[in-house]
Amino acid sequence: MKKADMNLNKILSLNNVIKKFGDVVALKGVSLNSYKGICMAVLGENGAGKSTLMNIISGVYKKTSGEMFFEKKEWDPKNTKHAEKLGVAIIHQELNTVNEMTVLDNVFLGSEIKTKLGTINYKKELKILNEVLIEIEINIDPMKEMNRLSVAEQQMIEIAKAIIRDAKVIIMDEPTSSLSNKETLKLFEVIKKMKAQNKSIIYISHRLQEIPVVCERMTIIRDGTFIGEYLVGELSEDEIIAKMVGRSITEKFPQKIKKAGEKIFEVKHLRNDFLKNVSFEIKSNEILGFAGLVGAKRTELFKTIIGLYPKINMEMNYLGKEVNFKSPNHAIRQNFYYVTEDRKLEGLHLNESIKFNISLSSIDKLKVKFLRFISGMKEIKNSEFYFQKTLIKAPDIDRVAGNLSGGNQQKVLIAKALSANPKIIVFDEPTRGVDVGARREIYDLIYEFKKNNNGGIVVISNDLPEIIGLCDRVLVMKNGIITKEILEAEMNQETILRYAI
Ligand SMILES: Nc1ncnc2c1ncn2[C@@H]1O[C@H](COP(=O)(O)OP(=O)(O)OP(=O)(O)O)[C@@H](O)[C@H]1O
Incomplete structure (x- = not known):
């Protein structure tokens, strides 16, 4: 002893x-x-x-x-x-x-x-x-x-x-x-x-x-x-x-690749009960972070953009066209995907299988050509693909999502988002409840998306090392206002906190 x-x-x-x-x-x-x-x-x-x-x-x-x-x-x-x-x-x-x-x-x-x-x-x-x-x-x-x-x-x-x-x-x-x-x-x-x-x-x-x-x-x-x-x-x-x-993880984040391209999405003067004149843009091949304290209204900003909350005043431009998403499904159909921070209440059907959950975001692509029903073969193939890509730890895709551990449920949520093949993907707290090893796996998936999809990525996170380790540019929010844009060279915890508090 x-x-x-x-x-x-x-x-x-x-x-x-x-x-x-x-x-x-x-x-x-x-x-x-x-x-x-x-x-x-x-x-x-x-x-x-x-x-x-x-x-x-x-x-x-x-x-x-x-x-x-x-x-x-x-x-x-x-x-x-x-x-x-x-x-x-x-x-x-x-x-x-x-x-x-x-x-x-x-x-x-x-x-x-x-x-x-x-x-x-x-x-x-x-x-x-x-x-x-x-x-x-x-x-x-x-x-x-x-x-x-x-x-x-x-x-x-x-x-x-x-x-x-x-x-x-x-x-x-x-x-x-x-x-x-x-x-x-x-x-x-x-x-x-x-x-x-x-x-x-x-x-x-x-x-x-x-x-x-x-x-x-x-x-x-x-x-x-x-x-x-x-x-x-x-x-x-x-x-x-x-x-x-059971192994050592030396690098917590992937090597950053500088690749920011064109502006693909822009919001101007967005106002409602939560937001006060918010304007920003998302560029292709860029990871844009949203930092701030709990209550800064970052989640509300993106829920407003996808039509969950009324917008009072705003202009939204997406790939050169004016848009106004009326609902999350409307946004998904236009390849704008918001991955919720609340996987249990909003993100997953906990009583359904992994396969069902992954397929839900991509029903159109799984339908039999010219017919209205889903092809069972396509569904299995597609779910298997994303199940393996996101390294979900479960015996097979037929397991009930609610029986998976929290971190693996988070991976199902990400598999579901990737399966929709979006142009812009917004991750709200992508690694909540996720262990160090699986975090790195999720970061790798985000980087792979950045490398291959020519799209835009937003990461909302309370975890400042995650924001700094992952993002190319950061917007800091406080009480529904964007208080600062921080580029990679100036990114550190002190600067972010100065504008968040
Ligand atoms: N009711 C259940 N039916 C079937 N399998 C289950 C059930 N509850 C848990 N499991 C399985 O038991 C294993 C351990 O899960 P558990 O939730 O205890 O992990 P954990 O360490 O708490 O993970 P996390 O950090 O992700 O929350 C997992 O493989 C999970 O899928």
Whole structure:
């Protein structure tokens, strides 16, 4: 036992856990420990089995075999509610809140405090919630409706809920993936407070730079197998990556190719509820980045362009012609494709196969000549092609998209976009929830598109190293205005942030 391990107080331990889904073996023998007052990172590539493991701990799935102990007793929760009752709470990436309810009702949903008369004791509930919110220094009105809170605030409420229910182990599945830098720092402060209260945190993230800030230990899994448990600081970032992906990744970004060509798309004086006189152009063979803080209205800008929000004033010129897209489908038919940042709600049909999802963007090209129906052969050939091109990790194209890991769902979304063969492609957060190895694969696909299609590419991203590593030109936005155009020579984080804040 290492010196640093001597004072550890183990609360949860898993040993050689195996999980099979039909013919898919998601976990081939994983071990994990969680200790009081310690934040344990769980690291692994997309599809490594992290979410499956967390779902087993929190009672969503049953393990196929292996051992689990919680406070020295066998751990076998019947469902998430049962796990929560026994002291293990999970805060999912996609939050599980009932939107129309108030914060207060949501927090006590299913475990309401009753008066002697059997009615809900709102006064007591309010007192308890307020005490916790003060304790973790969060200023949110308990009477506000959940759907009026930001994602970060909803997450804080989920944490407050876990504390109220006296969770001893709190699992956080990619908690910072939709948070701004400021919100992330606030979350880290709250985690620090929870550790001080001896709570045990299990923390999943693909952002390796976060790990030393918030975690003390880490467990690495690869392809459903346990690689090891380490102290944070024991391995360099490159060593962590090598253990996660089984090979080293020296270059995170492809070599930039300078190739910007003609202007192919131009927007002038775009205004609506979100945007104030936005003008810009997209050039062929160029990767144009959109940087800004969460709330800068970059997503709204492109959703306006593709006809999802009304435009008040604007001129739009595309390949020398005036255009006005009336809907996303109208835009796609004219070869302008926006790849959403929200793959679950807007991007994919989660209950349908990979094949179905890839085909959806390109139905016209899959039809039998002169007839109205789709050629099954063409559909399979086309889906196979993009399935292989985007390196989706799944046994075949007939698998249900919703059963893929998050990062592989993101690849299906990209395969679907590429299958439409667009002239202009807008990627909104193309690597959200994607591991380091798969990120590089996505960057390579973006570069291949740049090299071969003579088209334009837009990348919206909160990840500044990604914007700088990938883009030829960057537009910075703030509150619905473009505040600065930055060319490659002047591109650095400080300059971007100066115009974003
Ligand atoms: N309900 C299910 N049915 C079939 N296969 C599943 C199911 N849930 C997960 N899998 C498979 O189990 C494997 C592990 O997936 P999991 O979501 O646990 O990975 P992950 O490490 O969380 O990945 P990511 O970082 O991309 O979220 C994948 O191959 C996935 O397709």
